[in-house]
Every structure is written in structure tokens, then in C-alpha cells.
Amino acid sequence: MLNKLSPIYTTQFGRAYCGDSIDLLKRIKDESINLVITSPPFALLRKKEYGNKPQDEFVDWLARFAKEIFRIITKDGSFVLDLGHAYQKSRPVRSLYNYKILINFCEELRFNLAEEFFWHNPAKLPSPIEWVNKRKIRIKDSVNTVWWFSKIDFPQADARNVLVxxxxxxxxxxxxxxxxxxxxxxxxxxxxxxxxxxxxxxxIPPNLLEIPNTESNSQYLRYCKIVGIKGHPARFPVKLPEFFIKFLTKPGDIVLDIFAGSNATGEAAESLERHWLAFELNIQYLAASIFRFLGEIEPQQIKKIYESLSNGNLHKYEASKIKPISMFNSALSKNLDDIFITL
DNA sequence: CCTCCGTTTACTCACTCATC
DNA sequence: GATGAGTGAGTAAACGGAGG
Structure with a gap:
């Protein structure tokens, strides 16, 4: 193993690492991250291209990550987890997997459930097709549960930052x-x-977060098209991590997403002047996520950057050199090396 | 040629947002 | 004001390959 972890790209505030999040989490010091926000692959019956786990293995699988997260978040830190619902196999009966996660994390791992949120995506397509569209015996499911976990009773939080x-x-x-x-x-x-x-x-906002997931011509998607790749198939809208970052952190704090995908969390953190770390197993997804930070540049340059990041050389790329950040507040600067354990 | 598998495909529709 | 692009899910039938 390398003595020093090498990000595949960096920005003014963040670093993106490719690898298994379990290994990467073990390299982070105790109580050094203010907020972990993530959306793991859900335990859906339909197999997804990013490799989702079956329902019966899901709790044990995710708990391994959560145990490390409990260790690395600060005493007053938070862990926000977005989970979609699923049905049981061949039955129009709901799977309880997301509630099993909730109970396991609170009873076994000693997390508090600080509050439960519901992300309502009004533009969700009616589904699943068998029960909702064909037989019409269930209605469309358009909310995800978003569990906000904390270690202590009074984690850092300020609702004045998210007033509507x-x-x-x-x-x-x-x-x-x-x-x-x-x-x-x-x-x-x-x-x-x-x-x-x-x-x-x-x-004061309600815990029902109404955020349509209808992105269709963002810079990220446009650059994916230029390079000739599909965008990440299960992105959450930037407004979702944005809400929790504003609510639960201060400028200069550190935010981590352990299933970063297209790194929407990083984009939200960067714009809010929070430091961020993104962990992602799939090098292609992570390479494309740099598109969120590049600004307006030439198609040839976009292709060159994507090639060099996705070829597996773990070539270090500094997005901030391409898109100069004019309003960088040096008072918020932090050496992110300090949070890693050196072997 | 038939059976037994696993894999692929058809089915079905609500809403938002940017752009023209 | 109209248009186009994007966002997904689970079942069952159809398909295809392996082995007898």
C-alpha cells in the first residue's frame, strides 16, 4: 500500500480518491470529518450497472462502512444517509431494508437518529412498472428516506442557514x-x-425536502456528451447535499461522500466553501466527476483530461489550475493531509 | 430434438426545466 | 407557449446456450 494516498484530482477545497471506501476510511484519523453524506447503491431487485447488493446482504454490507464512519466523524459530527425504497421479490409488499438499516445503526452501532427526512422527487417516473403501471394496484413511490445520524444528542446544526x-x-x-x-x-x-x-x-423548513431530480443540460451532462460517455446513472441533485451541508457544517469544515459517483456532494461543498473528500470505486465515474469543476473549456481539453484520469494511471489533476477560483478565502484553508494516517 | 437453465427484452407512464 | 431531454422500476415472456 502507498504511504501517501494520491487523489486523482484536486480542487481548491476538495480531493477525489479512487478506491474501496472501506480501505480509504481506515486511512482517516479518528474524529476528523464533520459530515459524511452519501447515497449507497440501494437494495433494489433490479440489477443496476453500478453493482447493487441483494436485500438480505445489505445491512451487514453497509454496516461495515457505518462502523468506520462512526469512528471518523467528529464528536458533534453527522452522518446523512439517503436510501430509496424497494419491493420484496415477486410480491407487491415493501422491503423493510431501509428501516433495518436505521434500527441496526442505532441499536448496534450506537448512532442517534437525530431526525428523519424525506426527499420528495415529484418528477419520479411511476414505478415499479409491474405493480404501478401494469396492474395499478400500487401508486408511485416518489420519496426516499434520508436518515440523519449523530454520535451525541446535540450535533452541530443551525436551521438559520436553511430557512425558506x-x-x-x-x-x-x-x-x-x-x-x-x-x-x-x-x-x-x-x-x-x-x-x-x-x-x-x-x-423553518419541513423535513419533507421537495427537490425535483430533472437535470438535463448541466455542465456535467454536456461534458459527458462531448467525451462520449453516459453520465452516472443514479445521481442525486446537488440541492440535496447542499441542504445538509448548509444545515450541519460551517465554512472550512470537512465533508465526505463514500459512494461519491458523479460527486454532486463535492460540487455542493465546493460552492459553499467546505472542504470535501470524495471516495469512489469506479474510476470512470470519478474521472467524469471532474467536469463539475472545470468551467467553460475547449472540447479537446475536456477529452484530454478525461482520458488521462480514466486510464487508471491515477494521474493527479488540479482542477483549480484550469478554473481559477477568484474569491478564495485563505482563512478557510486547511491542510487535508492532516486527517490521513500515514503508514 | 428436448429440457433446463440463465439472460434479455417488453411492458408503461408524470413531471421539471432550459431553450426556442 | 411549445418542445425536448432527462429521470426507473419489477415481472413475465421470449430467447439462447449447454447438456443429454
């Missing part, structure tokens, strides 16, 4: 609370006071 605009009705109330609102005890028993009319800069 007030509704039109609430804006009216804030303009003239006397006219639109009368503080009193509600039938539910809640005593809604005068404080309800105080403007706090936005509404």
Missing part, C-alpha cells in the same frame, strides 16, 4: 399582524402568542 421564504399568507401576517392574526389558545391546546408575528428571516 415565508408563504404569502405569512408575509401578510408579518406586515400587519393585528389585521391578519389574533394570538389565542388554539383548540389543539397550543398557546399561539404574539411572538408568532415576529419576522425571523424566513420560515
Amino acid at each position: 421564504p415565508y408563504s404569502e399568507r405569512m408575509k401578510k401576517l408579518l406586515r400587519d399582524s393585528d389585521k391578519f392574526y389574533s394570538p389565542k389558545k388554539r383548540p389543539s391546546g397550543h398557546d399561539i402568542s404574539k411572538h408568532f408575528s415576529r419576522a425571523n428571516g424566513g420560515a
